[in-house]
Amino acid sequence: MLAVHQLTYQYPESSTPVLDNISFAVQPGEFVSLIGASGSGKSTIFRLISGLAEPNAGSIKIGGIQEKNRLGKVALMPQKDLLLPWRTVLDNILLPAEIAGRPKEEATRQAQEWIIRAGLSGYADAYPSRLSGGMRQRVSFLRTIMTGADVLLLDEPFGALDTLTRQEMQAWLLSIWEQLGKTVLFITHDIEEAVLVSDRVLVLRSGDNCVDVPIGLGRPRTKDMVFTPELAAYRQQLTHMISGRERE
Numbered sequence: 001m002l003a004v005h006q007l008t009y010q011y012p013e014s015s016t017p018v019l020d021n022i023s024f025a026v027q028p029g030e031f032v033s034l035i036g037a038s039g040s041g042k043s044t045i046f047r048l049i050s051g052l053a054e055p056n057a058g059s060i061k062i063g064g065i066q067e068k069n070r071l072g073k074v075a076l077m078p079q080k081d082l083l084l085p086w087r088t089v090l091d092n093i094l095l096p097a098e099i100a101g102r103p104k105e106e107a108t109r110q111a112q113e114w115i116i117r118a119g120l121s122g123y124a125d126a127y128p129s130r131l132s133g134g135m136r137q138r139v140s141f142l143r144t145i146m147t148g149a150d151v152l153l154l155d156e157p158f159g160a161l162d163t164l165t166r167q168e169m170q171a172w173l174l175s176i177w178e179q180l181g182k183t184v185l186f187i188t189h190d191i192e193e194a195v196l197v198s199d200r201v202l203v204l205r206s207g208d209n210c211v212d213v214p215i216g217l218g219r220p221r222t223k224d225m226v227f228t229p230e231l232a233a234y235r236q237q238l239t240h241m242i243s244g245r246e247r248e
């Protein structure tokens with residue numbers, strides 16, 4: 001579904017490339033996390049995949065096709081929810097449909113259905129200022145899926161949430177992902193979260209290619225899995241990989 005091949009990128013202001021010869025692939029319907037030290041280039045990969053910047057070398061294919069304009073095929077959910085404060089929940093969610101010129105009635109029906117399935121019943125006409133952090137992220141996610149894109153790029157969506165809300169949102173995201181069947185690439189700083197939600201974890205290390213770690217935990221995932229020895233072993237392996245200690 002998504003194939004990144006020998007990607008290299010250097011910011012014009014910088015003297016060294018932030019990404020050097022990075023390759024990985026994500027299969028249709030997979031949930032893959034991207035982890036790595038701060039500054040290793042995770043958000044830059046998202047900028048390149050979503051077409052906000054062009055790589056210096058390498059290729060990005062969606063569904064086997066390399067196209068400059070990837071809008072509509074991939075959707076980016078940024079760290080900050082960027083909800084428009086003057087629009088209601090429903091109107092925020094409808095924004096991508098409006099931009100794409102989709103018929104309003106059909107898009108509204110779809111958005112209202114998602115509002116119910118996402119546990120936001122009764123909030124369609126509320127303004128973002130009335131919502132909790134977790135609710136804002138749900139609205140932001142629904143807006144992302146209303147683009148109709150097959151590949152969703154989620155850039156640390158739960159980074160600003162407290163632990164309990166974060167656990168709730170992880171379970172929520174997995175249940176929606178199971179209904180949607182979309183391909184997800186997910187950036188997180190939280191190794192436990194990466195293991196708990198993913199089929200595979202990609203570890204990005206500055207000046208190195210990324211390492212692919214398949215996660216053999218069964219599905220559905222439950223929050224109690226964080227207490228299992230399997231998860232503890234993955235946590236240790238990934239922590240060592242990020243810090244480079246597995247080479248010692």
Ligand SMILES: Nc1ncnc2c1ncn2[C@@H]1O[C@H](COP(=O)(O)OP(=O)(O)OP(=O)(O)O)[C@@H](O)[C@H]1O
Pocket residue numbers: 011012013014018036037038039040041042043044045
């Ligand atoms: N617009 C820019 N111009 C120049 N350098 C940039 C720009 N944006 C990011 N960088 C640099 O590129 C490197 C990678 O940044 P990026 O945001 O992709 O990393 P990240 O892994 O997502 O980091 P974090 O985990 O802290 O969000 C960093 O050293 C950063 O300072």
